[in-house]
Amino acid sequence: MSHSTEMPTTRSTKASDLPFDFNTALSLETDKPDSPVSTLFTHQTTSTTSSTSSSAGSSLAARRTHSGEILSNSFPKPGHRRTGSGPLIFTGSGTTNVSTHTNSTASSPVTNLLPAGNICPSGKIAKPSTVHKTVTHRNDVLGSGTGNYGHGSIIRGGAATGTGTGIEDFSSVKRAMVSVDLEEVKRIGNELYKKGQLLEALRVYDRAACMQPDNPVCRSNKAAALIGLRRFGEAMRECEEAVRLDPGFSRAHQRLASLFLRLGVVENSKMHLLLASTQPDLIELHKLQTLEKHLTRCADARRSGDWKIVLRETDSAITAGADSSPLIFASKAEAYLRLYQVDDADMAICDACKLDSSYSFSVDTKYFGFVGNSYIHYVHALVEMARGRFETAVEAAEKARKIDPENSELNSFTIIVKSVARARSLGNELFNSGKFTEASLAYGEGLRHDPSNPVLYCNRAACMYKLGQWDKSIEDCNEALRIQPNYTKALLRRAASYAKIERWAESVRDYEALRKELPGDTEVAEALFHAQVALKLSRGEEVSNMKFGGEVELISGLDQFHTAISLPGVSVVHFMAPLNPHCSQMAPFLDALCARYPSVNFLKVDVIENPAVAKAENVRMVPTFKIYKNGNRVKEMVCPSQQLLEYSVRHYGF
Numbered sequence: 001m002s003h004s005t006e007m008p009t010t011r012s013t014k015a016s017d018l019p020f021d022f023n024t025a026l027s028l029e030t031d032k033p034d035s036p037v038s039t040l041f042t043h044q045t046t047s048t049t050s051s052t053s054s055s056a057g058s059s060l061a062a063r064r065t066h067s068g069e070i071l072s073n074s075f076p077k078p079g080h081r082r083t084g085s086g087p088l089i090f091t092g093s094g095t096t097n098v099s100t101h102t103n104s105t106a107s108s109p110v111t112n113l114l115p116a117g118n119i120c121p122s123g124k125i126a127k128p129s130t131v132h133k134t135v136t137h138r139n140d141v142l143g144s145g146t147g148n149y150g151h152g153s154i155i156r157g158g159a160a161t162g163t164g165t166g167i168e169d170f171s172s173v174k175r176a177m178v179s180v181d182l183e184e185v186k187r188i189g190n191e192l193y194k195k196g197q198l199l200e201a202l203r204v205y206d207r208a209a210c211m212q213p214d215n216p217v218c219r220s221n222k223a224a225a226l227i228g229l230r231r232f233g234e235a236m237r238e239c240e241e242a243v244r245l246d247p248g249f250s251r252a253h254q255r256l257a258s259l260f261l262r263l264g265v266v267e268n269s270k271m272h273l274l275l276a277s278t279q280p281d282l283i284e285l286h287k288l289q290t291l292e293k294h295l296t297r298c299a300d301a302r303r304s305g306d307w308k309i310v311l312r313e314t315d316s317a318i319t320a321g322a323d324s325s326p327l328i329f330a331s332k333a334e335a336y337l338r339l340y341q342v343d344d345a346d347m348a349i350c351d352a353c354k355l356d357s358s359y360s361f362s363v364d365t366k367y368f369g370f371v372g373n374s375y376i377h378y379v380h381a382l383v384e385m386a387r388g389r390f391e392t393a394v395e396a397a398e399k400a401r402k403i404d405p406e407n408s409e410l411n412s413f414t415i416i417v418k419s420v421a422r423a424r425s426l427g428n429e430l431f432n433s434g435k436f437t438e439a440s441l442a443y444g445e446g447l448r449h450d451p452s453n454p455v456l457y458c459n460r461a462a463c464m465y466k467l468g469q470w471d472k473s474i475e476d477c478n479e480a481l482r483i484q485p486n487y488t489k490a491l492l493r494r495a496a497s498y499a500k501i502e503r504w505a506e507s508v509r510d511y512e513a514l515r516k517e518l519p520g521d522t523e524v525a526e527a528l529f530h531a532q533v534a535l536k537l538s539r540g541e542e543v544s545n546m547k548f549g550g551e552v553e554l555i556s557g558l559d560q561f562h563t564a565i566s567l568p569g570v571s572v573v574h575f576m577a578p579l580n581p582h583c584s585q586m587a588p589f590l591d592a593l594c595a596r597y598p599s600v601n602f603l604k605v606d607v608i609e610n611p612a613v614a615k616a617e618n619v620r621m622v623p624t625f626k627i628y629k630n631g632n633r634v635k636e637m638v639c640p641s642q643q644l645l646e647y648s649v650r651h652y653g654f
Helices: 054-061 167-178 182-194 198-211 216-228 232-245 250-263 266-276 282-304 307-319 326-338 342-356 374-387 390-403 408-432 436-449 454-466 470-483 488-500 504-517 522-538 558-565 581-596 611-616 642-653
Strands: 088-092 095-098 153-156 553-555 570-576 601-606 624-629 632-638
Touching: 167 182, 167 198, 182 198, 182 216, 198 216, 216 232, 216 250, 232 250, 250 266, 250 282, 266 282, 282 307, 282 326, 307 326, 326 342, 326 374, 342 374, 374 390, 374 408, 374 454, 390 408, 408 436, 408 454, 436 454, 454 470, 454 488, 470 488, 488 504, 488 522, 504 522, 553 558, 558 570, 558 601, 558 611, 570 581, 570 642, 581 601, 581 642, 624 642, 632 642
Parallel strands: 553 601, 570 601
Antiparallel strands: 088 095, 088 153, 570 624, 624 632
């Protein structure tokens, strides 16, 4: 597929098988895997507050300020105390310590507190027994006493998060909802905002905006709460409405500059930064220049196909401040996909789509030659194709074309996506009807349109296996695994194909890799066991003592013990005493491990009945577990946890 070579611009004229059943190995890719759950990213809120120095005073004098306006673009994080903030509750070790301070401000010192040295207000030195501390109890602290609100958390006003509400705050919200005094409503909203009660502050600010729809401060304050809640699209609209009402409203311009920076739209951010003040913040301008530099390098690298640099520069752009840009996350997803890191690409495009839902870019905004959000849908379609979710890929491609109908690359791409989806659907129908030759041709047609699709290679490999063309099946599996190295189904089909042509070493290698990925899959464990037996037979080695599965073997003598641990593979020995409670607790778990890892030999030695074995192995405590590999001891554990024991079995067994 061709890709646009146009330099990205962020301009806008407006202010993201073997001798048993092989059904598992041969089933087609008909099930659509769920989209992975994206990780939550920790973002830094970009603050663009105006300077309070005297040198900036004259420049801000020309900008309008309004009563009730929030003068900070960021909100206080719960647990961070500021001068004049309310009392803190520190909860740790299941206890609650309540500060006895009353509310204070920088200019009003706290009263009812005795200074060091027991100096009394009267000037006389009081006896210790006569000194009484005045404790003021607050009624806005929920669950005070011995309640445990989470070790080490700090709660302000009864709220552990930015969305909780204390009794006093709840009362304030109710009062604001019925008040007809706009200034009182704004004041209550500001108090809630400063406490980090963002949802409640938003409700109050919304009330204020309803009371006076043409008040730019109400719109700007509402935008501040929305930014704290990461609802950037709504915040953008509120700020734009604020500057429509008052084109000279500095705070709204500052918030728009910060929002556009986080969205990666450099020119718009710069425009609003300049509109906010005749002397723009030099730090913010430097951020924009740094972001623009990374975006330019990203475009150059994409044009030359250097996807590692694209990946590096997108990460740098995010670090530079564009932490909420769906376009940049989509660019990161495309880079991952071109580097055959499908899982990472899936996660990145998932993040982009979530961000995309909050803001739609203007049709005048171009990114790598794509208009608006069309690039996000284009990359989404690419990732869905690689994942085998063809129907979703068609939907995404259609969305991209609808946004940018004049883009010839998108028009051609949509036709390709539809052709591949039809070829895959036809191939599945033919395969399920037992027409394997015809199905292989259908998958081949799909590969003609999309030569890098791992799902089509894997499905065609299934056809080749059914037709007895195992070499060709291996070839297609190799291609699928080249594109997607962790493709489990392709690895399973290749292992089965290697077994059919008696390339046992390769078959064992693949099955061993599968066992690491699917430790609880008994079919894979059995296939590995049969391949290992066949490999040893092909080398003329003894296999009569090899076993698969069964129960934990009880050792009754030293000779039996030495024979058992000398068997090929891994042996796990439990040295135990029947009446020991720890041994009794571990016995059922060992049975479970025996069923879960059938290719591992599990043994148990009663140290009371067989003291010679315990003495020979220098066992001094029970329960003791020892792991042997081909007769050599590789691990010893005394009273291990179940997690450590299973981890060791997996580590040495596969």
